[in-house]
Amino acid sequence: MKFTGTNVLVTGASRGIGAQIAKGLAAMGLKVWINFRSGEEQANAVKTEIEAAGGKAEVIGFDVSNEEAFVAGIKTIIAEDGELSYLVNNAGITKDGLAMRMKTEAFMDVINANLTSTFIGCREALKVMRKKRFGSVVNIASIVGETGNAGQTNYAASKGGTIAMTKSFAIEAGTSGIRYNTVTPGFIATEMTEVLKDEVKDAFTAKIPMGRFGNPGEVADAVAFLLSDHASYITGETLKVNGGMLM
Secondary structure, eight states: OOOSSOEEEETTOSSHHHHHHHHHHHHTTOEEEEEESSOHHHHHHHHHHHHHTTOEEEEEEOOTTOHHHHHHHHHHHHHHHSOOOEEEEOOOOOOOBOGGGOOHHHHHHHIIIIIIHHHHHHHHHHHHHTTTTOEEEEEEOOTHHHHOOTTBHHHHHHHHHHHHHHHHHHHHHGGGTEEEEEEEEOSBOSHHHHTSOHHHHHHHHTTOTTSSOBOHHHHHHHHHHHHSGGGTTOOSOEEEESTTSOO
């Protein structure tokens, strides 16, 4: 992949899809800022792996749902690197439950962690990137944001909102040379899906035309493409990485 920029912030990058995105982008020559909220040991392990492979990485801890902390984190990156070329808003949580029993607090916790934090990141990136009239942001949403899902009203709302919001940022930022896109993973083999019972996995797999769960590297490659110069005329798009589950 070809990248004009030099560095990238990946939120929620201490494990799972975020960690794979960080490692993939580092392998392509970018300096990666590995964000974490509570998994400092895991984040440092990702950094060690990146550096052992010859890449560049820094660990930066803050809660993406805390506006002041997010803004301060980006300022730290600018102070050290002089710019922020790319941003991947990956951090997020789930608090599942049937809608009729879901407390407003549980709904808003997921909205704030997933959607509000992504808004903050997109907004602050725009402020920074427009100075050089260059930059690219990829927001990680979910197939659930496109289809809905029983027991995940809050999560679906946060991810559906992310898709729509990304398009709005793309419209506002286009003339400044800054691109905003979304990746919507389907069922990906991570720690979150590993705990599912075999019969549940089999039921989901039966709905996937490719007949398997995806792997984090396949999501990471999609993210890298959208960030890269190869996608220089792509903005406001949603790239589905779901094995054909939603066409």
